[in-house]
Amino acid sequence: MKVILSRKGFDSANGGLPSLIMPNDDVVSMPIPSPGDATSYDQLCYGKKTYRQILKELAPKKLFMRCHLDPDLDACRLIKKPHGWKPAFGQIGSSSSYLLNTVGLKPGDIFLFFGNFRRVEEVDGRYRFARRTGIFYHDNPIQLIWGYLQVGEIITDGMKIKTRYPWHPHSKRDRLREKTNMLIVPRKHLSFSPSRPGCGLLRYDLRRVLTKCGANKATWKFNGVYGQRNIIAKNRHNNSTVGVFYPGIWQELGLNDTSKTTAWAKEVILG
Secondary structure, three states: OOEEEEEOOOOOOOOOOOOOOOOOOEEOOOOOOOOOOOHHHHHHOOEEEEEEHHHHHOOOOOOOEEEEEOOOOOOEEOOOOOOOOOEEEEHHHHHHHHHHHHHHOOOOEEEEEEEEEEEEEEOEEEEEEEEOOOOOHHHHHHHEEEEEEEEEEEOOOOHHHHHHEEEEEEHHHHOOOOOOEEEEOOOOEEEEEEEOOEEEEEOOOHEEEOOOOOOOOOEOOHHHHHHHEEEOOOOOOOOOOEEOOOOOOEEEEEEEHHHHHHHHHHHHHHH
């Protein structure tokens, strides 16, 4: 069982804000803006507020309209669920090629989705980013694992994607034209924990925080599981004396199939 760390959600270039750790430790990964996609931030909700309302409270001067809802793991955040909705995750281009040709993605492999996050607080019914104290992880921008998916099926046939998942952004005509376009469908249940669904969202937990305490968000706590020697055909700068440094905006990081990698992924998901 290989594990892939997959970076998804808001960042400095896409959205310009961190995603959100809510006061009750729920985690809300904000899908990146995408004018060409059909889903709007008004169609997604947390509690009684739409994503657009929440973002307006956090960044009044920014305008958030349409977004790329992918990975699409949880129907609960959709105000109106499409008929026949099922969770799925799409990839295309170099990321798709890396997963298929370099990582050798197969059913049973695990995606751990992570992104940039910061704690928010609610004051007088409105959300705002919590004050930075430098004491706790969640007061400062961090990189955090927020979701998971165990691969059940890999669909590369454009007609199957369009027919079976017409609402998904990777069923759009321009993406279907690309030979590298694919859709990853989760198992119904986790192979190692049959009582748990094959994909889902995760709450805030220190075991899911990648960032080293007190460091820049891209400097992760040292763990050989995602250290240089355990990476599949990636050569990113890192420094083991202060942590593991993975800067920039990138998509996937495949990890070798080892017992330690599997045990770590299970702990992250199951808590």
